[in-house]
Amino acid sequence: xxxxxxxxxxxxxxxxxxxxxxxxxxxxxxxxxxxxxxxxxxxxxxxxxxxxxxxxxxxxxxxxxxxxxxxxxxxxxxxxxxxxxxxxxxxxxxxxxxxxxxxxxxxxxxxxxxxxxxxxxxxxxxxxxxxxxxxxxxxxxxxxxxxxxxxxxxxxxxxxxxxxxxxxxxxxxxxxxxxxxxxxxxxxxxxxxxxxxxxxxxxxxxxxxxxxxxxxxxxxxxxxxxxxxxxxxx
Ligand code: HEM
Numbered sequence: 001x002x003x004x005x006x007x008x009x010x011x012x013x014x015x016x017x018x019x020x021x022x023x024x025x026x027x028x029x030x031x032x033x034x035x036x037x038x039x040x041x042x043x044x045x046x047x048x049x050x051x052x053x054x055x056x057x058x059x060x061x062x063x064x065x066x067x068x069x070x071x072x073x074x075x076x077x078x079x080x081x082x083x084x085x086x087x088x089x090x091x092x093x094x095x096x097x098x099x100x101x102x103x104x105x106x107x108x109x110x111x112x113x114x115x116x117x118x119x120x121x122x123x124x125x126x127x128x129x130x131x132x133x134x135x136x137x138x139x140x141x142x143x144x145x146x147x148x149x150x151x152x153x154x155x156x157x158x159x160x161x162x163x164x165x166x167x168x169x170x171x172x173x174x175x176x177x178x179x180x181x182x183x184x185x186x187x188x189x190x191x192x193x194x195x196x197x198x199x200x201x202x203x204x205x206x207x208x209x210x211x212x213x214x215x216x217x218x219x220x221x222x223x224x225x226x227x228x229x230x231x232x233x234x
Contacts, residue, residue, distance in 0.1 A: 005069065014230035015222070022066060023222050029059045030215040037208045045130030049119060056112045063109065064171060085229030094224055101217035104210045111207040114182045118203065122196035137196030139186055151179045 005018030012020070036051035083090050123132050155176035163169035193199040 012226040015226040026218050030211050033211050049130050056116050084231040097217050097220050104214040108210045115207050122200040132197035134197045136194045138190050147183050151176050
């Protein structure tokens with residue numbers, strides 16, 4: 001699998017298949033989310049719900065498979081050896097862009113899980129129309145405890161029983177950490193934005209902006225690595 005992913009790509013003369021494929025997927029998912037955002041803005045709640053929900057689930061699934069096959073931070077570990085430009089460009093341009101990208105992607109993944117749950121909690125259906133409920137949205141202490149304990153048990157068991165490698169166990173443990181983080185985050189956000197509808201709109205907009213930032217920065221690093229400053233081996 002690794003040799004397949006590092007074989008020549010199809011987008012640029014120096015790109016690898018893995019890098020090219022993940023660039024295409026990044027464009028595909030971001031455009032899909034922008035379309036979902038557009039549907040939300042046009043008050044087409046049910047279509048917005050279907051596009052964002054299935055888009056986010058597919059993206060999380062893709063990201064997990066990508067992580068298992070290619071390893072996280074492939075771009076950053078290729079690092080200096082994979083960058084054929086001058087040192088000052090690497091240190092002052094490439095690394096800061098890569099850092100912004102990694103922060104945007106990490107936050108974006110956490111917010112993907114958060115927004116899916118918030119979408120269901122903050123909306124309702126009436127005569128086939130999905131709308132956001134303008135009311136205080138608060139998690140009960142019982143739900144808070146159940147989510148933490150339940151996810152610890154489920155992901156802990158899966159990590160112990162189903163992981164042949166340490167990398168796989170880390171994926172399941174990370175799932176628990178993301179859920180725990182999101183649940184704690186929600187406690188703070190409840191005080192700051194008590195109304196569920198405006199919480200959904202505000203944090204949803206931040207999520208969408210993060211995805212656009214992640215796409216711009218990943219495209220910039222791709223162009224630098226494989227078009228402007230490739231390592232020419234031939
Ligand atoms: C998963 C990621 C999601 C993101 C990032 C997101 C983001 C947004 C944003 C930014 C808006 C406001 C659009 C605007 O007026 O500017 C919105 C509206 C809305 N969202 Fe989501 N959303 C997500 C998922 C969901 C889900 C899963 C549901 C339902 C279960 C849902 C239901 C709605 C509804 C009903 C509206 C209001 C549409 C209207 O104004 O009539 N969203 N969303």
